[in-house]
Amino acid sequence: MTDDRAWILKVAVPIGRRRLFDYLAPEGTEPAALQPGARVRVPFGNSSKIAFLIAVSFDSEVDRAKLKSAEAILDVPSLLNATDIELLLWTARYYHHPLGEVFSTAFPVTLRRGKPALIQAEQYFGLTPEGRTANPDLLMRAPRQQCLLAWFQTQPGSFSTGQIAGQHDNWRPAVKALLARQWLEPRPPPDRIVTAMPVRTPELQANASQQTAIDAVTQALGGFRVFLLEGVTGSGKTEVYMQIIRSVLERGQQVLVLLPEITLTPQLQERFRQRFAVPVTVAHSKLTDKQRQAAWLEMQQGVCAILLGTRSALFTPLKKPGLIILDEEHDASFKQQEGFRFSARDVAVARGKMLQIPVLLGSATPSLESYYNVEIGRYQWLHLPERAGDAQPPNLHLLDIRNKRMQEGLSQPLITQIHRTLDKQEQVLLFLNRRGFAPTLICHACAWIARCSRCDANLVIHYAEDLLRCHHCGFEQGLLRHCPACKSGQLTPLGLGTERIEQVLTQLFPGKTVVRLDRDSTQRKGQLESYLEQIQQGRADIILGTQMLAKGHHFPNVTLVVLLDVDSGLFSIDFHGTEKLAQLIVQVSGRAGRAQKRGQVILQTRQPDHPLLAVLLRDSYRRFLQLALAERKAAHLPPYSFQALLRVEAAIAQEPLTFFANLDAPALAGGQVQILGPVSAPMARKAGRYRYQMLFQSAQRRPLHLFLDALTARIENLKQSRKIRWSLDVDPVDLY
Ligand code: ADP
Numbered sequence: 001m002t003d004d005r006a007w008i009l010k011v012a013v014p015i016g017r018r019r020l021f022d023y024l025a026p027e028g029t030e031p032a033a034l035q036p037g038a039r040v041r042v043p044f045g046n047s048s049k050i051a052f053l054i055a056v057s058f059d060s061e062v063d064r065a066k067l068k069s070a071e072a073i074l075d076v077p078s079l080l081n082a083t084d085i086e087l088l089l090w091t092a093r094y095y096h097h098p099l100g101e102v103f104s105t106a107f108p109v110t111l112r113r114g115k116p117a118l119i120q121a122e123q124y125f126g127l128t129p130e131g132r133t134a135n136p137d138l139l140m141r142a143p144r145q146q147c148l149l150a151w152f153q154t155q156p157g158s159f160s161t162g163q164i165a166g167q168h169d170n171w172r173p174a175v176k177a178l179l180a181r182q183w184l185e186p187r188p189p190p191d192r193i194v195t196a197m198p199v200r201t202p203e204l205q206a207n208a209s210q211q212t213a214i215d216a217v218t219q220a221l222g223g224f225r226v227f228l229l230e231g232v233t234g235s236g237k238t239e240v241y242m243q244i245i246r247s248v249l250e251r252g253q254q255v256l257v258l259l260p261e262i263t264l265t266p267q268l269q270e271r272f273r274q275r276f277a278v279p280v281t282v283a284h285s286k287l288t289d290k291q292r293q294a295a296w297l298e299m300q301q302g303v304c305a306i307l308l309g310t311r312s313a314l315f316t317p318l319k320k321p322g323l324i325i326l327d328e329e330h331d332a333s334f335k336q337q338e339g340f341r342f343s344a345r346d347v348a349v350a351r352g353k354m355l356q357i358p359v360l361l362g363s364a365t366p367s368l369e370s371y372y373n374v375e376i377g378r379y380q381w382l383h384l385p386e387r388a389g390d391a392q393p394p395n396l397h398l399l400d401i402r403n404k405r406m407q408e409g410l411s412q413p414l415i416t417q418i419h420r421t422l423d424k425q426e427q428v429l430l431f432l433n434r435r436g437f438a439p440t441l442i443c444h445a446c447a448w449i450a451r452c453s454r455c456d457a458n459l460v461i462h463y464a465e466d467l468l469r470c471h472h473c474g475f476e477q478g479l480l481r482h483c484p485a486c487k488s489g490q491l492t493p494l495g496l497g498t499e500r501i502e503q504v505l506t507q508l509f510p511g512k513t514v515v516r517l518d519r520d521s522t523q524r525k526g527q528l529e530s531y532l533e534q535i536q537q538g539r540a541d542i543i544l545g546t547q548m549l550a551k552g553h554h555f556p557n558v559t560l561v562v563l564l565d566v567d568s569g570l571f572s573i574d575f576h577g578t579e580k581l582a583q584l585i586v587q588v589s590g591r592a593g594r595a596q597k598r599g600q601v602i603l604q605t606r607q608p609d610h611p612l613l614a615v616l617l618r619d620s621y622r623r624f625l626q627l628a629l630a631e632r633k634a635a636h637l638p639p640y641s642f643q644a645l646l647r648v649e650a651a652i653a654q655e656p657l658t659f660f661a662n663l664d665a666p667a668l669a670g671g672q673v674q675i676l677g678p679v680s681a682p683m684a685r686k687a688g689r690y691r692y693q694m695l696f697q698s699a700q701r702r703p704l705h706l707f708l709d710a711l712t713a714r715i716e717n718l719k720q721s722r723k724i725r726w727s728l729d730v731d732p733v734d735l736y
């Protein structure tokens, strides 16, 4: 028997489908308990799943008698408020991604799995009136109690168990005893956001351009506006953030600060914690699930005022939102590249608009999109043209290596420069974006090349581990000594990786300490931190590394920065390639001479006349952006048009093509959406799967999105879709 007046729950189940599912409300559910956003445990297939309540209704397209009952509603009240839900609905629609997965992304893993939404709250204690006047001398025989009582008496207010534990050993029995004497009493947790004195340590005296930026954003608090703060590394952006945050805190509001994973260093957290008297919490991938849940709930409940987090922290509910900051806004890590492919930058701007709060984007090398938004007046540009303090900008030189004698990638003039720098007891930083020993193993006798059997890619030589490894699928095999084709012993490494450069550096500069930072050398937990410390303390002469070096870290004693090979980045097939290379050059350059010493940057190239390099060196990054924008405009590329990429892959080569034939995208496109493809992906085979893609482009956003609605609906209904894997990438930044 089903009650035909029972509520029907429309829930989003995180299973990759774009439709909602109907369930009957659990028996005895009060209408007040039915709040959108609440987690609901529902039977699904042979098990149960955690789904999200989207709406309630009396109607269902399915016969009531066939509907199952939800097992339980987990959140009363819901953990999401109306604007949180609005944001997730908007994001799902914009990226044409299944709602259940979008909701799931917004929650920390523990809550996704249905764990109760509890924070282990700290207990607080304060003195009773008797305790305040009690004489500690009475406790001569209980020194710990005496000490604790005296400590409490020196300052007003209440203290948490954490604060007490920080100052007193074995404090539990002492607290218990003082409670028994009724000198101490439990107190409710103070409202930790609203505080008259949010700043603990004095702020630096802002310079004129910093002050202009601070004033502009501070005056915009309470409404929506997007700012782009452009400032080279060391120009004092973080200081600007912190002074603006102070004003937000004074309004009793919270701040969300998003950073790329790698720049969320303990030093930065420490800087925030030292500055602010309010609680600062962090959310990144190295935390335990429990810690991440705590950070999420602390923001949701308004216990915590500042969250420093990476991309996925974007969806954290905020009780009293005041400001969103996104630092290094150009960084590729803000775009999720698998599953739910959202851009944290773009969604942050949408969120700011919904919440009617400002969004502050910061970078030394703003993205082309953000710069474009400044040009058309949508974002307000703020600029810090100089390095804060007295640090000097670095000098950039192109080093033409054509016809120069090279020792494993190092030209003679470069080696001389390195010697000079080391002789002055200064540090050298070398950048090469390729790990391993060499990217190719080739037979000198017959030209056989070691290829991955599962990808269209060469295997990379890792000598130290005696391995050949595929950097695309992780395939590994032992290093070969003889050519499998002609049996000769003439296998030769071709090209350069960090491991090989490390070896040659050790030979060229005997007695000098070389530290290599790449994904291989920093795999063990804590290894990166210990290398960074070694560098900071001056116990490294030469620092060699990949991408990892480009961001965030301060190396004050580095005065020479070298990009060993910029040419490989100049000829990318992806139109985003030049932008990324320009950003990389400027970012890596920013590592040099951050303190009082003027830095030098050397770029080794065989293309000294390349227009991109010329503009960067003779002119500025800004001038580069202007030229790049003009090129994009002429070619009708984003941001002057809108794109979406449909990726399809299957283990059987024919399946994707059959899929595209059945899909018949052109029939859905109408006149305003252009279709390019299907074509093989630039890496046509990866991990044993054949990959194809189809690019959609339109001069307007709206027709593209209407088309994508129709397209995704059609794909979900096609039988052939089950034989392939597909994904849709709206505003793709990587066309691979
Ligand atoms: P960014 O975030 O742009 O790299 P930071 O805010 O970290 O720059 O500032 C770089 C260095 O300059 C830091 O050591 C900081 O303490 C210092 N600094 C920033 N602003 C000022 C200022 N107004 N006066 C003096 N030093 C400053």
Ligand code: ZN
Pocket (backbone or CB within 6 Å): 443, 444, 445, 446, 447, 448, 483, 484, 485, 486, 487, 488
């Ligand atoms: Zn051979």
Ligand code: ZN
Pocket (backbone or CB within 6 Å): 452, 453, 454, 455, 457, 470, 471, 472, 473, 474, 475, 686, 687
């Ligand atoms: Zn592979």
